[in-house]
Amino acid sequence: MDAIPVRPARIQDVAAAAGVSVSTVSNVLNRPERVNARTAERVRDAVAALDYVPHPGAAGLRTGHTSSIGLVLPDVTNSFYARIARGAADAAYDHGYALVLCHSGDAPEREQGYFTMLVEQRAVGAVVVPLSADPTRLTRLRERGIPLVLADRAMPAQDGCSVSVDDIAGGRIAVQHLLGCGARDIVVVNGERSIRQCTDRYQGARQAVRTRREARLGQVVAEEMTVAYGMEIARGLDDLPDGVFCTNDFLAAGLCRGLAERGVKVPEDVQVVGYGDLDIASFVGTTLTTVRQPVEDLGRAAVEMLLDEVEARAEHAHEARVFAPGLVLRDSTLSLAAG
């Protein structure tokens, strides 16, 4: 029989040896078509040199068991959270961990019930999209020996890692784009002030407008961020702006539909930018230019930061990683004309 190695190579070891990120190693192993041939060869050489075994099955057989990570989410049928789940599941698989899906269903008792379950199950840690900003429950979980990474919410770095998207940057690039396409009289159709993402996106919009002396910025607040409210706002706009930034795609889809009913053309009369790149963004009458958030990356990074803490407690440094959003160009702005 062969000698059992002291510590089997981990995916991080392969990444370090090949000089690439863990995601790239994972892509070479699972989605090779996404990686260029040269990089892939370097990764495969590192895999061979370190005798790295990528399948969690094989890794588990070595250690005799599979450890669990919890993923606590409000609602897995919300596409934003589903994308976090996909990224987290991919990362957990690559590292040989089981991902326990905890669907809190917007109920705090149930979120708490899942925390108890994770403690009992001796989960090595959890990625949590928390229901409320109240950190007490989360602190208690950490005190019971379960490391946490917060997703879609920043956290003071001394308390643990977090991953989130930079919503100020998202608002800024949305309105910069409208300005670049020639819009000067811009309205932000926003959600309630109490939603952190909404105030951040508006703040970004203001930063963008400040760079243009002749540009004006207004704001209309929708009671709910739905298609129906977007339509209602379109019907109620007295002086039509030449650009509208809606802080989610539902509002934007409703706005486009409401404008169409009034005979207002998008993008000729009013240019519109949404936020989120939800499925509907490419299905509505005028496909939406919108802000895309790297949500799968966020889910993946959360799991990887968690495992870094779990597997390398001594060296681990907490980090609040913030992801940059990007713009997807479609028909609701004059992007091509503006060059």
Place this chain on the structure above:
Amino acid sequence: MDAIPVRPARIQDVAAAAGVSVSTVSNVLNRPERVNARTAERVRDAVAALDYVPHPGAAGLRTGHTSSIGLVLPDVTNSFYARIARGAADAAYDHGYALVLCHSGDAPEREQGYFTMLVEQRAVGAVVVPLSADPTRLTRLRERGIPLVLADRAMPAQDGCSVSVDDIAGGRIAVQHLLGCGARDIVVVNGERSIRQCTDRYQGARQAVRTRREARLGQVVAEEMTVAYGMEIARGLDDLPDGVFCTNDFLAAGLCRGLAERGVKVPEDVQVVGYGDLDIASFVGTTLTTVRQPVEDLGRAAVEMLLDEVEARAEHAHEARVFAPGLVLRDSTLSLAAG
């Protein structure tokens, strides 16, 4: 100290004592607003009489550990599978089990890797939406002591339980509705013949048309079941039918958009019924009348049938449970006029 009970009451015991389904007990405990007051009282009485502890946390503390169930899916960001996951997560939580999310990503090796992980983790069983109809891998998993329930696919009852939706009935009610709204010249816009759901939905459509001597049924097959192909088909229709049944909502949304471009009015000129009740069904220019599938119920039932097998092996009888779809009335048919 109190004596430890021989076997703590399970949710099934409460359901039996109250004379209701397990789902109803779960609703009383988690979503009481959904249950009428009288039923809720009966359930609460049974909970008290049996000293039933609903939280998985508490149940786990009694037994000292939490067992796992695997949920193997092709893609959790597909809303159909996300809804299965929600139903399965709810049921697992109610019964005190951890649900391990296995995102096979359309890769057979990865599906296999997850099966190995579930064996190692000593999962008590798995709900599987299999990637291929090839039963070999699934049989092997069962031989390794992991009971399975297939979801979204029927299975011979001697091999295990399965849950699926009756697509023939779905096609039938879609076209019955078009006939009831006065349509007589009906076209089915369908996906490829190799997709079981597509041939079933068409078969249901034919059954419905056979009940009306004066009605005619045609079929157009789309290469892909997407918005783009729906639009293309709308542009290519020479003789306009008065009713169209699209076998998914993407095709229906595209068809409506393509018809609008030609100046054809939905529902006045052509009535349209979709299938799936995806989010887009309520977002498109003309909101879609469509077939709704009870997908959460399917996920929930799969977990409950699995646990019935796990917890009561001797008495368990395999079952192929088939769920009935229903119709959601919206603006793309003359439903109200037809009464």
